[in-house]
């Protein structure tokens with residue numbers, strides 16, 4: 001049987017990890033770079049009306065909402081949205097709703113910015129063009145887009161367990177109850193990132209640090 005387009009195992013994994021998801025931001029070796037990103041993301045999106053996709057528990061929403069005009073943040077999993085809605089963010093600054101990050105059905109149009117944190121790495125290479133096209137169609141020309149994700153860091157990242165025929169890479173992850181999940185996790189090069197948005201981006205900049213990459217661009 002053909003594998004479904006969106007990886008339900010990945011969705012299940014994040015639903016089940018919702019309560020402990022933010023532990024990923026506690027890794028001691030990453031604190032310096034995370035501090036930089038917590039300052040940088042709100043700066044990049046300052047004053048903008050932001051469509052945030054795959055927002056998870058709203059970890060980045062809480063920082064972006066301090067400077068943005070408004071954040072419309074969506075995720076596919078109710079379990080993470082429930083946690084996000086408990087974040088101390090004034091309701092006028094952020095609202096959370098359920099939507100698929102690739103189809104973006106039900107997402108508001110007309111935003112002048114978008115943010116996706118740690119989502120790109122979970123999108124199959126064959127789905128990236130559709131994701132980029134659908135996201136772009138939801139935004140106004142000249143909108144600012146910021147995409148943040150992981151670089152592979154030996155000794156800090158979970159090891160890659162396999163690579164499929166399309167070049168997607170996978171990790172085997174464990175929940176505290178011992179359940180095992182194979183999760184799609186890609187680590188694109190800056191060149192691959194720039195190429196993926198070439199058709200819609202006026203100028204894409206990719207910044208890399210040890211543990212993270214950040215791509216920012218304005219829409220044509």
Ligand SMILES: C[S@@+](CC[C@H](N)C(=O)[O-])C[C@H]1O[C@@H](n2cnc3c(N)ncnc32)[C@H](O)[C@@H]1O
Nearest residue numbers: 006014054055056059075076077100101117118
């Ligand atoms: C690695 S987490 C990132 C969460 C958050 N953006 C952050 O940076 O902390 C990936 C998120 O993607 C969500 N997700 C998985 N499949 C999705 C889909 N098809 N549409 C929208 N969200 C999805 C999961 O529920 C999870 O919250």
